[in-house]
Amino acid sequence: MRNIHPNTNDAYRLLHNGALALLRAEQQGMRVDMEYIERTTAQLTEQIDELEAVLKKTKFFRHWQHSRGNRAVNINSDVQLGNYIYNRLGFEPVKLTDSGRGAVDEESLLALGVPELESIIKIRKMRKNRDTYLGGFAREQVDGYVHPFFHLHFVRTYRSSSDRPNFQNIPKRDKEAQKITRQALYPRPGHQLLEFDYGALEVRIAACYHQDPNMLKYIREGHDLHADMTEQIFKIDKYDDAIDGHAHLRSAVKNGFVFPQFYGDYYGNNAADISGKWCGLKTKQWKPGQGVGFEGAHISDHLCTHKLGSLQKFTDHLKEIEEDFWENRFPEYHAWKRRWWAGYKKFGYIDMKTGFRCSGLMERNDAINYPIQGSAFHCLLWSFIELDRIMVLEKWNTRLIGQIHDAIIFDVSPNELDHVIKTIRRVTTQDLPKAWQWINVPLEVKGDLFPVDGSWASESTKV
DNA sequence: GGAACTCGCCAC
DNA sequence: AAACGTGGCGAGTTCC
Numbered sequence: 478m479r480n481i482h483p484n485t486n487d488a489y490r491l492l493h494n495g496a497l498a499l500l501r502a503e504q505q506g507m508r509v510d511m512e513y514i515e516r517t518t519a520q521l522t523e524q525i526d527e528l529e530a531v532l533k534k535t536k537f538f539r540h541w542q543h544s545r546g547n548r549a550v551n552i553n554s555d556v557q558l559g560n561y562i563y564n565r566l567g568f569e570p571v572k573l574t575d576s577g578r579g580a581v582d583e584e585s586l587l588a589l590g591v592p593e594l595e596s597i598i599k600i601r602k603m604r605k606n607r608d609t610y611l612g613g614f615a616r617e618q619v620d621g622y623v624h625p626f627f628h629l630h631f632v633r634t635y636r637s638s639s640d641r642p643n644f645q646n647i648p649k650r651d652k653e654a655q656k657i658t659r660q661a662l663y664p665r666p667g668h669q670l671l672e673f674d675y676g677a678l679e680v681r682i683a684a685c686y687h688q689d690p691n692m693l694k695y696i697r698e699g700h701d702l703h704a705d706m707t708e709q710i711f712k713i714d715k716y717d718d719a720i721d722g723h724a725h726l727r728s729a730v731k732n733g734f735v736f737p738q739f740y741g742d743y744y745g746n747n748a749a750d751i752s753g754k755w756c757g758l759k760t761k762q763w764k765p766g767q768g769v770g771f772e773g774a775h776i777s778d779h780l781c782t783h784k785l786g787s788l789q790k791f792t793d794h795l796k797e798i799e800e801d802f803w804e805n806r807f808p809e810y811h812a813w814k815r816r817w818w819a820g821y822k823k824f825g826y827i828d829m830k831t832g833f834r835c836s837g838l839m840e841r842n843d844a845i846n847y848p849i850q851g852s853a854f855h856c857l858l859w860s861f862i863e864l865d866r867i868m869v870l871e872k873w874n875t876r877l878i879g880q881i882h883d884a885i886i887f888d889v890s891p892n893e894l895d896h897v898i899k900t901i902r903r904v905t906t907q908d909l910p911k912a913w914q915w916i917n918v919p920l921e922v923k924g925d926l927f928p929v930d931g932s933w934a935s936e937s938t939k940v
Numbered sequence: 941g942g943a944a945c946t947c948g949c950c951a952c
Numbered sequence: 953a954a955a956c957g958t959g960g961c962g963a964g965t966t967c968c
Contacts, residue, residue: 646951
């Protein structure tokens with residue numbers, strides 16, 4: 478019988494061929510609009526100066542300056558800010574940093590309800606966009622192109638990383654930051670950007686390891702786990718996108734329960750996050766009329782009538798949900814995690830289905846997460862190598878220009894578009910599972926196509 | 941003056 | 953009993 482599992486040699490070849498394919502993407506690079514960057518950098522500087530000027534006139538700032546004697550305040554110093562608000566003004570930190578000081582991240586500052594702190598947050602965001610992103614592009618560009626590096630040898634899980642500039646953390650979720658940063662990035666003249674992502678890749682690859690029948694069913698039949706969990710957690714009869722508040726709660730459940738649970742989090746954090754961050758219920762005891770909108774009223778109305786009117790009750794509720802999630806919904810996944818951890822403790826290493834071996838000291842969550850994260854990326858890398866090979870063989874004018882863990886970004890020649898999309902779909906969803914037969918779940922990809930000569934911030938269409 | 945550290949924050 | 957995985961990078965700060 479043919480051994481369908483890649484070995485260490487296969488793993489080595491993947492890295493070798495991956496390095497060569499990524500090199501071509503690095504050499505190609507991505508076009509940047511230097512005029513836009515210069516213009517926008519100046520605008521951001523102006524806006525930052527303005528906000529700082531206003532801030533400096535406030536009582537808040539003058540008191541801060543006074544408290545430091547003749548040492549000048551640096552508005553950008555988290556240490557100075559933390560000392561002032563927690564040691565001088567006497568606010569109680571809502572959370573502490575790893576080293577035990579009062580945190581001054583956005584969440585902590587907003588919790589204090591001080592308007593001056595809100596402008597400090599605004600200044601922070603603008604500096605981030607200006608210095609980290611636009612500044613990074615400007616610093617790294619050569620003749621109007623950035624050439625981000627992609628590395629295959631830094632990450633414990635055998636994922637990739639990227640730097641100079643980092644291609645893998647350009648803002649996307651925050652629409653304002655997305656627009657400011659991605660407006661600097663373009664395809665070659667006459668071309669268009671195309672982004673192809675695997676859908677729920679890590680969840681699918683995890684299923685290849687644990688083979689939980691209920692999870693396989695969700696994946697193969699395309700059922701919506703997040704919707705089911707939303708019904709269970711919020712005691713909703715029938716989840717419905719179209720009903721006020723439902724979609725928001727689904728996001729809350731997806732990002733506040735399901736994914737964190739997969740990474741090894743627990744109900745305590747989940748309950749605090751879902752109620753506080755996602756539902757806007759910041760107190761311990763909830764009263765009707767509070768929090769995000771839900772079915773024409775507020776989420777707290779709904780929770781109170783379902784005997785979930787406090788953080789304590791909601792936490793107890795999520796404790797039961799967590800038990801049910803692992804013991805009844807995904808028992809085989811649960812059993813696999815236990816076996817996998819026991820295997821690491823016995824042998825001192827773990828082997829991935831892609832042929833890689835991870836050794837070294839690991840916590841339980843590490844040992845369980847590494848193989849999933851790693852082999853999910855290897856699926857992407859395999860596809861990247863194969864598409865790069867075909868690109869060279871068929872002499873495409875289209876280029877692969879980058880990769881973000883489960884996505885590939887192309888700079889496409891419009892007259893090749895149809896063929897390129899067809900080839901991408903075939904390689905990513907058909908050729909890969911044929912080459913790696915341990916993949917026994919369907920793979921899905923979705924494409925985003927940007928206009929000809931449009932920036933990465935332009936409106937895209939699904940392909 | 942640079943190395944190493946902390947913190948915050950961007951991505952998946 | 954405790955409790956979230958992987959990175960890069962800018963800025964401030966401390967140490968040598």
